[in-house]
Amino acid sequence: MTAIPADDAALADSPHVRGPKGRGTVARTVSAFVESKLAVVGLGIVVAFIVFCYVGPLVYHTDQVHIDLSQATLPPSGAHPLGTNEVGYDQLGRLMVGGQSSLEVGVAAALLATVFGTLWGAIAGYAGGFIDSAMMRIVDALLAVPALFLLLFLASIARPTIGLLILVIAFISWLGPARLVRGQALTLRTRDYVTSVRLMGGGPLRAILRHIAPNTIGTVVVNATFQVADAILIVAALSFLGLGIPPPAANWGDMLSNGINYTYDGYWWLIYPPGLAIVLVVVAFNLIGDALRDSFEVRLQKR
Amino acid sequence: MSPVVTLDDLHTDIALRKGTVYPVGGVSLTVGKGESLGIVGESGCGKTMTALSVIRLLPPGGRVARGSITLGDTDLATLDEAGMRKIRGNRIGMIFQDPMTSLNPCMTIGDQVSETVLLHRDVTRAQARERAAEVLDLVGLPRAKERLDSYPHLLSGGMRQRVVIAMALACEPELLIADEPTTALDATIQKQILELIDDLRGRLGMAVILVTHDLGVIAGYTDRVAVMYAGKIVETSSTRELFANPRHPYTEALFRALPENVDADRRLYAIPGLPPDLSNPPQGCRFAARCAYATEECRDQEPELTGDGHPFACFHPLGAKEQATPNPHTPLAVAEETAPLLVVRNLVRTFPVTSNGVLQRKIGAVSAVADVSFTVHTGETFGLVGESGCGKSTIGRLLVAADTPTSGSVTFDGTQISGKSHHELRKRRRDFQLMFQDPYASLDPRMRVRSILREPLAIQHRGSAVEQEKAIAKLLDEVGLPGAALDKYPHEFSGGQRQRIGLARALALRPKLIVADEPVSALDVSVQAQILNLMRDLQREHQLTYVFISHDLSVVRYLSTTIGVMYLGKLVEIGPAEQVYTSPAHPYTQGLIDTIPLADPEREQRKDNAGVRGELPSAMNPPSGCRFRTRCPLATEKCAAEEPPMRQFSHQGHQAACHYPLQQPDVTESTNRTNPGSRAAPQS
Numbered sequence: 001m002t003a004i005p006a007d008d009a010a011l012a013d014s015p016h017v018r019g020p021k022g023r024g025t026v027a028r029t030v031s032a033f034v035e036s037k038l039a040v041v042g043l044g045i046v047v048a049f050i051v052f053c054y055v056g057p058l059v060y061h062t063d064q065v066h067i068d069l070s071q072a073t074l075p076p077s078g079a080h081p082l083g084t085n086e087v088g089y090d091q092l093g094r095l096m097v098g099g100q101s102s103l104e105v106g107v108a109a110a111l112l113a114t115v116f117g118t119l120w121g122a123i124a125g126y127a128g129g130f131i132d133s134a135m136m137r138i139v140d141a142l143l144a145v146p147a148l149f150l151l152l153f154l155a156s157i158a159r160p161t162i163g164l165l166i167l168v169i170a171f172i173s174w175l176g177p178a179r180l181v182r183g184q185a186l187t188l189r190t191r192d193y194v195t196s197v198r199l200m201g202g203g204p205l206r207a208i209l210r211h212i213a214p215n216t217i218g219t220v221v222v223n224a225t226f227q228v229a230d231a232i233l234i235v236a237a238l239s240f241l242g243l244g245i246p247p248p249a250a251n252w253g254d255m256l257s258n259g260i261n262y263t264y265d266g267y268w269w270l271i272y273p274p275g276l277a278i279v280l281v282v283v284a285f286n287l288i289g290d291a292l293r294d295s296f297e298v299r300l301q302k303r
Numbered sequence: 304m305s306p307v308v309t310l311d312d313l314h315t316d317i318a319l320r321k322g323t324v325y326p327v328g329g330v331s332l333t334v335g336k337g338e339s340l341g342i343v344g345e346s347g348c349g350k351t352m353t354a355l356s357v358i359r360l361l362p363p364g365g366r367v368a369r370g371s372i373t374l375g376d377t378d379l380a381t382l383d384e385a386g387m388r389k390i391r392g393n394r395i396g397m398i399f400q401d402p403m404t405s406l407n408p409c410m411t412i413g414d415q416v417s418e419t420v421l422l423h424r425d426v427t428r429a430q431a432r433e434r435a436a437e438v439l440d441l442v443g444l445p446r447a448k449e450r451l452d453s454y455p456h457l458l459s460g461g462m463r464q465r466v467v468i469a470m471a472l473a474c475e476p477e478l479l480i481a482d483e484p485t486t487a488l489d490a491t492i493q494k495q496i497l498e499l500i501d502d503l504r505g506r507l508g509m510a511v512i513l514v515t516h517d518l519g520v521i522a523g524y525t526d527r528v529a530v531m532y533a534g535k536i537v538e539t540s541s542t543r544e545l546f547a548n549p550r551h552p553y554t555e556a557l558f559r560a561l562p563e564n565v566d567a568d569r570r571l572y573a574i575p576g577l578p579p580d581l582s583n584p585p586q587g588c589r590f591a592a593r594c595a596y597a598t599e600e601c602r603d604q605e606p607e608l609t610g611d612g613h614p615f616a617c618f619h620p621l622g623a624k625e626q627a628t629p630n631p632h633t634p635l636a637v638a639e640e641t642a643p644l645l646v647v648r649n650l651v652r653t654f655p656v657t658s659n660g661v662l663q664r665k666i667g668a669v670s671a672v673a674d675v676s677f678t679v680h681t682g683e684t685f686g687l688v689g690e691s692g693c694g695k696s697t698i699g700r701l702l703v704a705a706d707t708p709t710s711g712s713v714t715f716d717g718t719q720i721s722g723k724s725h726h727e728l729r730k731r732r733r734d735f736q737l738m739f740q741d742p743y744a745s746l747d748p749r750m751r752v753r754s755i756l757r758e759p760l761a762i763q764h765r766g767s768a769v770e771q772e773k774a775i776a777k778l779l780d781e782v783g784l785p786g787a788a789l790d791k792y793p794h795e796f797s798g799g800q801r802q803r804i805g806l807a808r809a810l811a812l813r814p815k816l817i818v819a820d821e822p823v824s825a826l827d828v829s830v831q832a833q834i835l836n837l838m839r840d841l842q843r844e845h846q847l848t849y850v851f852i853s854h855d856l857s858v859v860r861y862l863s864t865t866i867g868v869m870y871l872g873k874l875v876e877i878g879p880a881e882q883v884y885t886s887p888a889h890p891y892t893q894g895l896i897d898t899i900p901l902a903d904p905e906r907e908q909r910k911d912n913a914g915v916r917g918e919l920p921s922a923m924n925p926p927s928g929c930r931f932r933t934r935c936p937l938a939t940e941k942c943a944a945e946e947p948p949m950r951q952f953s954h955q956g957h958q959a960a961c962h963y964p965l966q967q968p969d970v971t972e973s974t975n976r977t978n979p980g981s982r983a984a985p986q987s
Contacts, residue, residue, distance in 0.1 A: 192745035199703055200759040200812065201732040214749045
């Protein structure tokens with residue numbers, strides 16, 4: 001289960017990974033980003049979790065496939081730093097493996113939803129008139145369907161895989177960015193610089209891709225980081241309802257929901273670690289989102 | 304004259320997140336009872352901050368650091384906030400620039416005016432309302448009593464500004480501060496508002512501080528002037544004295560930058576550079592860096608504001624009568640008999656007005672452009688002038704095919720461009736470009752100058768990447784920007800520099816025609832002069848043809864060979880620039896000329912003609928017959944019944960549409976008829 005490319009793509013897209021060697025925009029964005037202490041903390045948390053989830057299992061070997069009931073629900077000890085769960089899996093190792101799927105689904109779903117939603121919104125807003133009405137009514141119609149209901153329905157007819165989960169979560173979360181971007185595009189299309197593209201003989205594609213979409217990036221990027229957090233929570237919620245990725249595959253939501261069964265048995269190591277991991281990652285992405293909004297605002301940067 | 308307010312060595316600071324700005328650096332002034340003091344200077348010179356310091360409404364982080372502000376016997380600089388609240392709106396009235404934002408849209412105008420009275424006077428609601436009706440009547444709001452319950456959106460811009468004035472006057476203040484009170488208004492309305500303030504000052508015996516960037520306004524409506532530069536007063540005297548005999552080089556430079564005093568064949572004087580950054584004011588005389596007379600002394604030491612009656616702060620003042628050398632000649636664009644480049648025939652554009660409901664029912668139409676015809680020849684500058692809402696910008700958009708006419712045609716260089724699809728026009732578009740008004744909205748904030756200038760070349764597939772790069776460098780050089788500008792973002796430039804970038808972009812495709820829609824109206828006079836000179840130079844170099852759209856007749860007169868005057872969608876007069884300006888045939892043109900505030904107190908204060916009265920009627924239901932008749936002093940029954948045709952007034956193509964023109968039409972017109980709206984004769 002190595003879908004690392006998805007993460008790579010996501011990170012290569014965000015300028016801070018390319019480092020200060022990229023001149024101009026990237027360098028400025030990075031310096032503005034680094035100025036915000038909280039953002040660096042957020043970024044640190046995310047990087048730490050990535051290392052933990054993907055490098056961790058290479059160092060800390062555990063068996064996450066075979067059930068061993070003789071080892072069930074052991075409290076933390078030297079052999080199992082975070083104890084074991086109800087079927088004898090090592091809790092620390094499971095946290096690493098489970099984190100992989102949570103992060104993958106979160107980032108990939110957010111990326112897909114954001115790209116698609118942005119383009120949809122930018123096209124609708126730029127085109128205006130009938131096309132706009134038609135495209136936005138589709139969005140409204142989909143918004144009217146309760147997301148949880150849709151997820152339950154899909155989960156009951158198909159056996160969830162990571163790929164399917166990504167698609168489904170992206171499908172319910174592109175509506176937000178689409179509406180946001182459409183609203184901005186409506187005001188941007190009347191700006192003189194968009195008019196001037198037309199007067200130079202440029203077509204709508206150039207206006208949308210070069211002028212409208214980049215000018216919405218502040219909002220879009222912030223929204224995207226919130227979407228990552230949301231997606232991780234949706235996966236957790238689905239798993240909690242028992243409709244996530246089936247065992248032996250793991251994810252944090254699943255672990256949490258299993259742990260809850262033992263609330264009154266005092267097995268705290270089944271509940272706190274996955275719960276804390278979810279909270280930390282969600283908060284970290286939100287912090288990054290806030291800082292990105294500020295750093296993408298070219299006009300606010302120092303000269 | 305006893306002083307109403309005295310500022311003594313006033314210093315104001317504004318603390319920002321990074322550093323402190325010192326917008327007012329030691330200002331001393333007095334204003335007497337019934338006196339009007341003008342504060343003039345470029346934007347960013349601390350005029351507004353001086354005014355805001357007096358009423359202590361500084362932006363966040365702002366404070367009066369040193370000095371005193373004495374109103375009667377109270378020192379406002381040290382007064383606490385509670386005390387200040389008793390002063391504001393009571394003893395000091397304030398009028399802000401934009402009447403659209405200084406009224407609360409959710410409150411009736413009666414409530415807004417009586418609110419001030421209720422705050423400061425011990426009166427009942429009914430009494431306050433009565434007082435509101437009284438002041439609204441005083442400021443010339445027609446049927447004031449009935450209008451107490453109307454909301455601001457029902458009033459026009461000029462009427463709203465009257466309401467704002469009424470609010471400021473409701474408690475009969477001793478001092479009225481007007482911060483650019485007419486900048487957001489049309490010239491015709493500006494005159495009415497300024498006259499109102501002037502008249503009320505006389506009747507109520509108030510002191511008035513008038514902050515403005517417009518020397519014409521200063522000349523007509525103030526007794527004394529203080530010229531501010533970089534947070535300091537550089538010269539102050541009576542208005543007549545200052546205009547007759549400016550001593551400070553900055554004052555002189557401001558006068559010389561005005562297009563109205565310059566013959567069309569001379570360059571405008573542009574003050575080089577920009578006002579200094581006030582977070583780090585320069586050593587010595589603050590104007591030294593931009594001054595033509597500056598010496599070492601000026602850069603080292605700061606001149607004091609000295610002299611009796613007419614103090615100024617300069618080591619090398621201009622002599623008493625030593626007049627500045629005339630501005631250098633600039634050859635006019637070659638005006639030979641050339642082929643028509645742009646032919647506009649019976650252009651009509653109406654915008655449907657629809658109801659807000661789902662069905663978007665059509666409930667009317669705004670007639671923005673109604674049957675306009677004119678011809679522009681290669682190499683000339685066609686100036687289009689009129690009040691806002693007269694349809695001049697709509698014409699501009701139609702000329703570059705940014706909009707489709709309802710009927711009529713635009714023919715460019717022999718081919719019709721109106722009504723063609725975007726695809727058909729793609730290649731043609733390189734020949735005509737639009738230059739925008741707002742230098743802040745016309746450049747993509749996320750693109751570097753390099754990408755902005757390359758975009759038109761990329762769209763039209765002009766040359767390889769290397770050739771494009773060369774072309775961009777050349778463009779930048781032509782508009783007078785350094786090569787380092789290429790890697791910067793638009794927000795790093797000043798308004799004038801941005802307008803240069805806009806001009807470079809319009810030039811990138813080497814067009815034949817540039818339609819400039821109010822390209823200088825957002826700029827200071829000194830910067831305006833730089834841009835106008837540049838436009839002229841480029842016109843000569845590249846044989847450009849301009850259509851120059853502006854509300855400012857003096858700028859249009861300076862730059863244009865032919866002027867077209869528009870009123871409510873109609874072209875009412877057209878002809879060679881000098882003829883239209885010096886001997887207009889249409890009463891509206893005459894009115895427009897009369898409303899231009901002249902930077903000459905003698906002439907300005909002697910002017911007794913009324914200008915244009917009233918306000919622009921709605922274009923949804925334009926008046927029958929002659930559209931100007933509702934505001935025309937000469938209108939009769941005939942004007943309402945019959946639309947006046949265009950008539951010839953000279954062989955050079957001077958035409959006007961009026962039944963009762965201000966001069967005799969050319970009787971030989973039938974035998975000697977030239978093409979309607981034809982070009983101006985070559986000017987010498």
